[in-house]
Amino acid sequence: MNETARQAAKLCVLGAAAFTTGLANAEHSELLDVLLKNGAINKKQYEELAKGAQEKEEKKDEENVGISLKKGQLVFKSEDDEFKFQVGGRVMLDAAWYDNDDVSRGDADFGNGTEVRRARVFVKGTMWNDWHFKGQYDFAGNETEIKDAYIEYTGLKKAIGFPLAIKMGNFKEPFSLEEVTSSKYITFMERGMPNVFAPSRNLGVQLSTHGEMLSGGWSFAGGAFGTGIDDDAESGIDESYAGAGRLTLAPIANKTQVVHLGGGVEYRILKGDAGDEIRLRERPESHIADHRLVDARFSNTTGNPLEGDLLKYGGEAAMVWGPFSVQGEYIIAEYDIDDGPSPEFEGWYAYTSIFLTGESRSYKAKNGTFSRVKPKGIVGKGGWGAWEIAGRYSYLDLNDDNVEGGRESNWTVGLNWYATPSIRFMANVIFADADLPNGTSDNPNILQVRGQVDF
Amino acid sequence: MNETARQAAKLCVLGAAAFTTGLANAEHSELLDVLLKNGAINKKQYEELAKGAQEKEEKKDEENVGISLKKGQLVFKSEDDEFKFQVGGRVMLDAAWYDNDDVSRGDADFGNGTEVRRARVFVKGTMWNDWHFKGQYDFAGNETEIKDAYIEYTGLKKAIGFPLAIKMGNFKEPFSLEEVTSSKYITFMERGMPNVFAPSRNLGVQLSTHGEMLSGGWSFAGGAFGTGIDDDAESGIDESYAGAGRLTLAPIANKTQVVHLGGGVEYRILKGDAGDEIRLRERPESHIADHRLVDARFSNTTGNPLEGDLLKYGGEAAMVWGPFSVQGEYIIAEYDIDDGPSPEFEGWYAYTSIFLTGESRSYKAKNGTFSRVKPKGIVGKGGWGAWEIAGRYSYLDLNDDNVEGGRESNWTVGLNWYATPSIRFMANVIFADADLPNGTSDNPNILQVRGQVDF
């Protein structure tokens, strides 16, 4: 083989390899340059070939879209990451059994049964790099519920030098670690009872930012919010407005070690119609239950349109140390109804979990939430998945200032099996103990199981 | 052209052809080996190029995702088939006209009209080869209904040596050939009246397997089921549980010839509240009809919470012989209500169809159901689609043991035009003949048409 033929063949291989690795454009240009220099192509051919490459380059936003199915999540990205699109969702399938031996009030039992706890589909994406959107819908119970529906802009970073996102639409108010952590990633099947105070999703506008801190990071989000999608004229607080904010500090945050401290506050002006009342009630950390135990209702005493205000504040702490973790929150809600009661309610929970298979809970310092657990071995690929056991105590007090909503404390033991990063099976045993408004008590024991997949 | 240059060029073409055929990795390695051997590239270049290929290989699960639009179905697959994702759905558009000359009872007429019979969207996928999921939602009638919502695991095959799938969630109980055949593929616009006995979708857990048999195959599925998503506290049987199973035998099953025999059984413990009743009723094989003709309601006589049990069993037979096919089912339902009636109801249907254009009904022995018909010529591509005519007799008897639900027998003539594999137009004429509980009879004649697309 003579030298020139060898060179031609070498270029040929380099070119082919370039296409193979998907770096076609850059490598293609280099190849053309070398071939022109070596005289393998002439100037005119060079220009035509280069022009074709250039035109292609300009169309790449629309044409060179890559797809990924990493962990089963279907994501589309343009080559320059300027555009993204994702279609996904989650399905959670529950069954629950209730032991109602101690029912001392006249209610019907909780109702053993099965349900689709969540059946969600979402579409989300990025357009022109800095514009993001999400639409997420839940069809559980054969009903439709808009979950996330928002537009977000992150382009201010270029002008101001630090990350600042503006978000508008329907999304979770920044309040409570367990609330803002996705239901896909929470440790027990249901969030702890103090979650009754979390405002969850409302329509509003929010600013958020984050930064580095020691070997971890901090985050802040604050916004102004109206009411949720269902809070129409009949809801009694259809014209209430709130401001809410949450600050999280994680001086340590890496793959196996996390120290998280945080706090949130919401202040809301209440405004409703005559006869409206405020109602706070919570199931015993089991969603299939037909009825709630604790249940507080109150209004003004004059029959005027409901007015007043509401201040909620809470503290959060969590720590991850290898397979071991602890987490807790304390939340207080102070209502002040004009010409009515001013009750102050409170709740807290604390839990611990350990991965028998050595994984760690995954933390995202950028927004101060917990995230997806990745098992070390995948079931079906020779592994046994990740196994986690956990225990929780939670407490909720809805009695105060002439309002009798009851008090409840629950012990929960949980077992989680993460068969794959996106498929999880859960079992919870709950020992509930409620002192009810009518002077009776109810102490149901509950067994519930879940199969969950997200995609 | 000297020999070495020729060799270089040949390798080059082989390499390019390899990329073209999508077999880049394997061929690429071979090419590199040959080039190294011929001295066209040196050892160092070889290693670098090989390393690039290796790294690419490792990322292929997430990066090398292929898309297919075969027959309009949008499917994504990772190169090694470990991950799959599909987004699809179906739309069925109906119109119906009712001839109510013989109305001898006081009911309003059936109500000529149009409707969207089904408007479904689904996402389904495979993760890590053996984990499958599906979420399917129907929005017909501007209401939301979860259809399939399940997780399935097929990885036991590796351990036990034969296919065994475990499925949990909301899906069809294994019972009745026509019920478990998708509405996209049934021969008439509506399933025959005995379908009133089919349990359809409920929340449960199922094991299924299948195997070969002579020149065909057999299948078995069995599971334990609760109630459906809508069967909440108000439904009267919210805490009922069932076991169900179905066995199918197809000693012959190929593209043009099928012999199918099967049987199913469901045993259900009924448990409801005081005052609940069981209700079985069925439209005259026309869904736009405002009301049903046969309608049986019964309960216990004591006013105690409804309890009892229920046994359903049915036999199935079908045969395909080229363009000609026959199919039939017989189903019996035996209720036993504590302190109440013990009626036994029954129904059956038989039908035949022939493809004027020579196609055959398509059968899947792995689960004993009928599947998509592929016309020999596609409308718009020079063909005329597939044309099928069919006739059915169906009978339903809801009278027994003090329960008077009525008896009905229907003759149906159907014409199906499969314009493409996924677009079908249907017309049915139904001659219904019902003896109603109140001693009267009703004999409406019905014309209904459908346009259907699935994607």
Next chain:
Amino acid sequence: MNETARQAAKLCVLGAAAFTTGLANAEHSELLDVLLKNGAINKKQYEELAKGAQEKEEKKDEENVGISLKKGQLVFKSEDDEFKFQVGGRVMLDAAWYDNDDVSRGDADFGNGTEVRRARVFVKGTMWNDWHFKGQYDFAGNETEIKDAYIEYTGLKKAIGFPLAIKMGNFKEPFSLEEVTSSKYITFMERGMPNVFAPSRNLGVQLSTHGEMLSGGWSFAGGAFGTGIDDDAESGIDESYAGAGRLTLAPIANKTQVVHLGGGVEYRILKGDAGDEIRLRERPESHIADHRLVDARFSNTTGNPLEGDLLKYGGEAAMVWGPFSVQGEYIIAEYDIDDGPSPEFEGWYAYTSIFLTGESRSYKAKNGTFSRVKPKGIVGKGGWGAWEIAGRYSYLDLNDDNVEGGRESNWTVGLNWYATPSIRFMANVIFADADLPNGTSDNPNILQVRGQVDF
């Protein structure tokens, strides 16, 4: 470098370039031909390589699917354009404030608030070139509503020589320029009040065609329609049928200049039950408003089943001249109720808009509607988006022949900011002036804002 080696290398590069530009098949064949001729490959190799290419060609419908994310729209296409698939949607987020100083009737106020105005997801596609389908669902207000659900066939063009589309399903009747223009592209947040007369989506069958005309184009669509998906037995007109048609003429239609003239007509046979009534009512161009101002209800005087007919007709005109545009419509609705009133209602609107940043409203002559505005600069890419100001007067008269529904005229000032082609922010101020049926009047001033994204 000798000539043959150079030639081999050149072919090699050409081949590689061909793969790069996605024209692999055609170029590949040419390359093989040349190589065979030059003796670089022998006849047997040629045949094998050609056979591989041929097989690949046959699989291209399913395998060579391209994806595009142009403007954030996710579109899949097979290489020959025979199959297409798109998943998309829109989210519109609104807030409104009402000034109710002049409320002289006893109604509650309009209710300041926020809402998700539209939250839609659609799937649409093309199969075998000439078959098209679309399914579009809206989940706003946590309710499900099927919007488009249709099948369309465009293959008749080949036989008859001009474009003729047949569409069946649920879609917009061809009537009124502003109605058939997508809500994504209308100039104000809500369509003008005369939109109360537009039939919008119903189940039906339609023929449509279009052609060229001077330097623009014309379009015609006509069809037969039943009622909508929600119009069941209770709606009073559940068995009404209509014919509708719309003709548009655009003698000038290019990117910056449009002259549009059009007209539409709908004739509907009304048929309902005894006691049913016709109701026409409209919000003051603000959807968050809890109640409507103008509201006409009428029926027959005998109590017999409602029967009668209805004729609607309207004229449209619009002009675009660079950044400047005007648009107007006049619609008349003539009801004739058997044994009841025969009122004739009317409404009209006219508006003008100007793009401060120089863009033009975009027009599609093929169906006579307005379309997406593409800003010259994109926010986040160094641009400021497109800015548009607009003013509208609209009038609606629902008083006639013993029917007193009221009269209303509104002035609206609008400001639109198109941050990107698919993200738009809108603000409208509305000065409404209504003379109500009860002899009072109401003149609310309204401020409303919207954030919208479509994908």
